[in-house]
Amino acid sequence: MSHIPLGPGGEFDAVRAIIAQLGASAHGVGDDAGAFTVPPGEVGFVSTDVAVEDVHFRRAWFTAEEIGYRSAAAALSDLAAMAATPRAVVIALTLPERWRADAPAIAAGIAGAAQSVGAPVVGGDLSDGPTLAIAITVIGSTRAPLTRGGAKVGQGIWVTGRLGGPAVALAAHQGGSAVPPRAQKRFARPTPRIREAFWLAAHGATACIDISDGLSGDLGHIAAASSVRLVVQRDGLPRVEGASAEQAASGGEEYELAVTAPQSLDAAAFTREFNVPLTCIGEVRAGEAGVEWHSAGASVAVPQAFDHFDHAPQ
Amino acid sequence: MSHIPLGPGGEFDAVRAIIAQLGASAHGVGDDAGAFTVPPGEVGFVSTDVAVEDVHFRRAWFTAEEIGYRSAAAALSDLAAMAATPRAVVIALTLPERWRADAPAIAAGIAGAAQSVGAPVVGGDLSDGPTLAIAITVIGSTRAPLTRGGAKVGQGIWVTGRLGGPAVALAAHQGGSAVPPRAQKRFARPTPRIREAFWLAAHGATACIDISDGLSGDLGHIAAASSVRLVVQRDGLPRVEGASAEQAASGGEEYELAVTAPQSLDAAAFTREFNVPLTCIGEVRAGEAGVEWHSAGASVAVPQAFDHFDHAPQ
Numbered sequence: 001m002s003h004i005p006l007g008p009g010g011e012f013d014a015v016r017a018i019i020a021q022l023g024a025s026a027h028g029v030g031d032d033a034g035a036f037t038v039p040p041g042e043v044g045f046v047s048t049d050v051a052v053e054d055v056h057f058r059r060a061w062f063t064a065e066e067i068g069y070r071s072a073a074a075a076l077s078d079l080a081a082m083a084a085t086p087r088a089v090v091i092a093l094t095l096p097e098r099w100r101a102d103a104p105a106i107a108a109g110i111a112g113a114a115q116s117v118g119a120p121v122v123g124g125d126l127s128d129g130p131t132l133a134i135a136i137t138v139i140g141s142t143r144a145p146l147t148r149g150g151a152k153v154g155q156g157i158w159v160t161g162r163l164g165g166p167a168v169a170l171a172a173h174q175g176g177s178a179v180p181p182r183a184q185k186r187f188a189r190p191t192p193r194i195r196e197a198f199w200l201a202a203h204g205a206t207a208c209i210d211i212s213d214g215l216s217g218d219l220g221h222i223a224a225a226s227s228v229r230l231v232v233q234r235d236g237l238p239r240v241e242g243a244s245a246e247q248a249a250s251g252g253e254e255y256e257l258a259v260t261a262p263q264s265l266d267a268a269a270f271t272r273e274f275n276v277p278l279t280c281i282g283e284v285r286a287g288e289a290g291v292e293w294h295s296a297g298a299s300v301a302v303p304q305a306f307d308h309f310d311h312a313p314q
Numbered sequence: 315m316s317h318i319p320l321g322p323g324g325e326f327d328a329v330r331a332i333i334a335q336l337g338a339s340a341h342g343v344g345d346d347a348g349a350f351t352v353p354p355g356e357v358g359f360v361s362t363d364v365a366v367e368d369v370h371f372r373r374a375w376f377t378a379e380e381i382g383y384r385s386a387a388a389a390l391s392d393l394a395a396m397a398a399t400p401r402a403v404v405i406a407l408t409l410p411e412r413w414r415a416d417a418p419a420i421a422a423g424i425a426g427a428a429q430s431v432g433a434p435v436v437g438g439d440l441s442d443g444p445t446l447a448i449a450i451t452v453i454g455s456t457r458a459p460l461t462r463g464g465a466k467v468g469q470g471i472w473v474t475g476r477l478g479g480p481a482v483a484l485a486a487h488q489g490g491s492a493v494p495p496r497a498q499k500r501f502a503r504p505t506p507r508i509r510e511a512f513w514l515a516a517h518g519a520t521a522c523i524d525i526s527d528g529l530s531g532d533l534g535h536i537a538a539a540s541s542v543r544l545v546v547q548r549d550g551l552p553r554v555e556g557a558s559a560e561q562a563a564s565g566g567e568e569y570e571l572a573v574t575a576p577q578s579l580d581a582a583a584f585t586r587e588f589n590v591p592l593t594c595i596g597e598v599r600a601g602e603a604g605v606e607w608h609s610a611g612a613s614v615a616v617p618q619a620f621d622h623f624d625h626a627p628q
Binding site: 033034035036037038040043044045046047048049050052054055056078079081082084087088090091092093094122123124125127128129130131133135137138139140145 | 347348369438
């Protein structure tokens with residue numbers, strides 16, 4: 001790790017403490033902008049994600065390291081949704097006095113998520129403020145991005161992993177009951193499905209989204225962008241132990257991928273490679289753009305997805 | 315302007331209102347990540363900058379459009395400091411209920427700054443929260459970046475524009491006195507010196523920083539990164555009318571450029587091209603890394619630069 005020396009001042013002391021935590025993932029921090037490379041022939045992609053205390057999470061739910069980790073994982077998940085290779089991470093941290101001592105752990109969590117997908121942390125900004133807010137911006141690149149608009153009639157709808165964990169953990173935290181460890185692990189340490197996305201793209205996936213606001217709502221984005229009807233079997237959703245079908249269908253912050261791909265996809269091969277389930281949950285059909293949920297052969301209503309402005313977890 | 319349709323929900327209604335304001339500068343908003351291009355042979359650079367209400371500014375000082383504009387200008391100024399061509403802008407907006415109606419004007423301001431340097435807004439994230447916070451991330455690229463570490467002994471120290479305007483305006487706002495219009499203009503609508511940076515790089519500048527925390531502190535970064543002694547003539551600083559030498563030397567949020575470049579630089583040619591002064595304010599010397607201020611041939615103390623954590627303008 002080599003850095004351009006920073007000048008004096010309280011802000012920079014805090015920055016230094018954070019940089020010390022970034023370890024091998026920090027490159028070029030200290031100049032006005034951090035460097036990254038987009039290989040010739042690839043298009044760059046950038047995405048930003050904000051996590052605000054008491055809007056997106058409560059302090060009691062996570063360690064400081066987890067708060068950093070999941071903030072970065074959420075942003076990196078947007079690159080997975082495009083099947084883009086992560087190239088760089090930048091951090092904009094609004095840090096109230098009461099969080100100052102936790103900054104190194106938050107930074108370590110961010111760096112851990114970045115390292116897990118091979119992305120260096122190349123810069124950041126640090127500000128005082130009344131509320132902890134972590135804005136993570138990720139840069140990736142790819143020759144052939146997946147988008148929300150590529151779904152084709154006749155494809156299957158596939159989802160990685162098991163859903164409902166974050167919803168189960170959230171309900172337990174809010175209800176004051178014991179939090180099942182598996183659900184908490186999914187809540188606290190989501191995995192950005194970068195390598196899984198490459199596999200899916202290589203095996204015929206044409207549309208993809210990461211499940212950040214809930215499968216139900218996020219499939220709505222694919223349906224709208226692709227002008228297709230998505231028919232989903234609610235009871236076939238892969239679920240974390242203890243999760244209801246509703247929690248699997250509507251819970252947010254999963255950071256699993258929903259893709260449209262051939263119905264003949266070799267899910268067993270995917271699972272052998274990543275030790276993660278891949279489940280066909282429905283079919284892409286022609287018709288009015290939208291998502292139709294079925295259970296036991298009949299249409300069923302599924303609750304609307306998580307929406308920060310309507311249902312902030314407070 | 316063409317966009318992938320967004321799904322339903324209160325958050326997305328707000329996003330739509332903002333996108334409508336972005337006009338021609340919006341591209342690809344609505345997918346998981348926004349696209350940009352780095353030309354072959356160029357290195358990408360990314361920088362992020364946060365503006366938090368009541369930490370970096372007060373609502374009474376600016377219009378909502380200005381708050382957006384100057385947030386983006388501050389981030390773009392980091393690309394100017396590298397002499398990088400802006401390629402993309404992303405917005406992470408934490409928007410309290412009381413600011414909701416101002417979101418389109420804030421977005422219009424951000425878009426205005428982005429358009430002024432030819433950068434498209436390619437994405438963003440919108441969150442509820444207790445305080446307005448605007449995190450702007452900018453992506454640029456260049457074949458030959460300027461850095462803080464390139465100062466050479468014998469060069470001149472040069473600064474663009476006239477300094478002290480933001481400090482004069484800030485003092486007037488805080489003191490409740492009439493705010494001089496020229497100072498307020500510099501405070502509310504700083505210009506990211508992108509094209510000026512290209513000119514300076516093409517004419518021999520080897521180190522550069524944008525003056526965001528005050529000339530005094532920012533020159534300290536060049537001195538530290540370049541391991542040189544910067545000797546600066548305090549009374550020779552170019553000043554906005556009404557600004558003291560101290561305000562010019564220490565005031566933050568200037569977003570002018572300080573560069574080291576040959577003492578023979580043709581400042582008149584620069585001014586003819588950009589209608590902006592370019593002033594030699596000192597010299598790069600060998601010696602202990604640091605900044606030495608002179609006045610009438612004697613060393614003088616210059617107040618430490620603005621530091622958010624020590625001197626937040628509250």
